Amino acid sequence: MMRRTLQMTVLGLALAALPALAEAPSKRFTAERVFDIEYASDPQVSPDGKTIVYVRRSMDRLTDQDVGSLWTIDLASGTHRPLVTGSDSATAPRWSPDGSRLIYTTASDGKPEIRLLYLDSGRSVSLAQFLQGPSEAVWSPNGKTIAFTMFVPGEKPGFATPPAAPEGASWSPPVKVFDDLQFRADGAGYLEDGTTQVFTLPADGGTPRQVTSGEASLQGPAWLDNDTLLTFGNLAEDRDMDPVESEIYEIELADLTVRALTSRDGPDYSPVVSPDGKRIAYRGYDDKVLSYQQDDLYVMNADGTGAAEIAADFPGSFGATTWAPDGNSLLSLVEDEGVLSLYRISLNGKTSLVTTDIGGDSIGRPYASGSFSVGGGRVGIAAFTAGFADRPSEVGSVRLDGKGRKIHTALNEDLIPYLDMPRMEEIKVSSSHDGREIEAWVYLPPDFKADGSFPMLLEIHGGPYSMYGPYFSSELQRYAAEGYVTVWSNPRGSTGYGEDFALAIDRAYPGNDYDDLMTIVDDLVARKYVSDKRLFVTGGSGGGILTAWIVTKTDRFAAAASIKPVINWMTMALAADIAQYVRRHWIREDPWSNPEAFLKFSPIRYVDKVVTPTLMMVGEEDYRTPTWEAEQFYTGLKMNGVDTALIRIPGASHGITGRPSRLIALTDNIMGWFAKHDPAKVEAAKAAE
DSSP, rough: HHHHHHHHHHHHHHTTTTOGGGGGOOOSSOOOGGGGGGEEEEEETTTSSSSSEEEEEEEEETTEEEEEEEEEEEEEOOEEEEEEEESSSEEEEOOTSSSSSEEEEEEEEEEEEEEEEETOOOEEEEEOOOSHHHHHHEEOTTTSSSEEEEEEEEEOOOOOOOOOTTTOOOOOOOOOOSSSOOOEEEEEEESSSEEEEEEETTTTOOOEOOOOOOOOOEEEEEEEEEEEEEEOOOOOGGGGGOTTTTTEEEETTTEEEESOOOSSSSBBBEEEEEEEEEEEEEEEEOOOOOSSOEEEEEEEESSSSSEEEETOOOOSSSEEEEEEETSSSEEEEEEEEEEEEEEEEEESOEEEEEEEEEOOOOOSSSSSOOEEEEESTOOEEEEEOOOOSSOOOEEEEEETTOOOOOOOOOOOTTTTGGGGOOOOEEEEOOTTTTTOOOEEEEEEEEOOOSOOOOOOEEEEEEEEEEOOOOOOOOHHHHHHHHOEEEEEEEEEEESSSHHHHHHHGOOOOOTOOOOOOOOHHHHHHHHTTTTTTTTEEEEHHHHHHHHHHHHHOOOOOSEEEEESSSOOOOHHHHTTTTTTHIIIIIIIIIIITOHHHHHTTOOGGGGGGGOOEEEEEEEOOOOOTHHHHHHHHHHHHHHTOOEEEEEETTOOOTTTTHHHHHHHHHHHHHHHHHHHHHHHHHHHHHHOO
């Protein structure tokens, strides 16, 4: 008995000595949970419809990167197996026409490459040595050749030849000369001289052959037949002045002649060839020089004749499109009132819904982002990313007649069921401006009660011509986990609700979308979901400018956080990487002759009206809404004595949350700023003193 007592005493002392880290982890979606997420993207169904290969994406804690590996799903047995894994991220798998091989892209030791995988042996080989990153790889119909695009450096412009530096000298780097209208691009920085061109490569490996050249970039290669490629771009001399224009071109590989198959004023792009090679489907529209136009769907003969629009009365905008295996219809991904839906379009224009709730691979914010592919012979099957409100994207499949929908993965079953997740509600309000119906979604925290005490966080999407939906979002999950009633919506200007709804902000942005958002806030207050003293607002890009606009119009919010915003349309039209698009399509005026057209929708014009504590945040390498946009508002707020702070994220472009740690930094700094200005927390702190 004495010995047992001694043993228990020693055990008790040992347990008491355990560090505090042994406590049970939080059941909320805390910051470190971002690294635990997995999600599916780019599912590709095999030609025989029996197997799906997809990119299984996860967050690497050591490299702070979102990385991909390839997994397969056997549709008959449900077997789920790894195919390509390792330290190098694998993406963009594409089946050979006979289904015996796969190509995919990766980077070995930092060097980009296309690899070929033999399914029977599981062995893979790099097909060539690439000095630049290859992309958009596609198989020829006979499986013997692969086409892809790659950047080709050009000759640097210059006006002087510097003398050679003496051996061992440390001179300043040479000057950089630019002579193009667009001389920098978000995600690429200041541009090297050169263009993106089309290449071909034997499927057994070898030396890439450049099949296009010139001063214009081309993209989206598609095989018309084994000897002819299609591509699209703008070869016109004034292409820099018309940023939406593009044509579809035919390339004869025998002699590399290039012929335009389209010629109208407006974009024609993304050609897809029918299974029999006799017809080409593509998307585009007649350019009316508006800030937004929906994509229409067209079919023409293989020689470019007989072009005709199909499904002209369809209310939506056609997205990624492919042919059904039988060649008698097309499949297109469509933004559909908050969700992505797959529609089948017959050649006589009849449309039918195949499946909906596609999406879920945006991860950061709840954008309607997803993809699909089609295979399986004449009956046909579609593989797609399935979207959910409570988990990231999974792999789904459905027959093309809309039957037999299945979800094949459960990538976060080791995480989500063990966390206290928020509950989502959909709400619809009638805008106070004109009664338009506005759709929104709300995450209610795990301990939510409709007692009027909870803080509200309004998160506004960017674009502004884009669409949120009822999809899982790491950022919004984090806000809800910290106790915020978190709301996101599709105010006027959002896509997916028809062209008229989107164009309600044409040359009127920001404008009455403000009323839409405030109506949502009023609705949540009236429901007693939130306290009218604890209202907070944030948004990125287009949501950033709306956040800045809101605080010039009202003092209702306790604090705001404007992320990567437009602040001054004049500087956007003269210095952003989309400057000519802003000038030609958005404002449709010249800043030097009509500055008022730019300033009347610029938050900087009204910065003296702001009293709300407002945080500004931007990536240091953002060239879409460059750093000086946020800095202008920050400086104006400082000059006017408004509580503000400026956060610059090193290495980040406009896609500010491209790495997991940046997503955490964004959400945690926003919540830290809001906590500083939350009246309830301020009062609690005073009471505790």
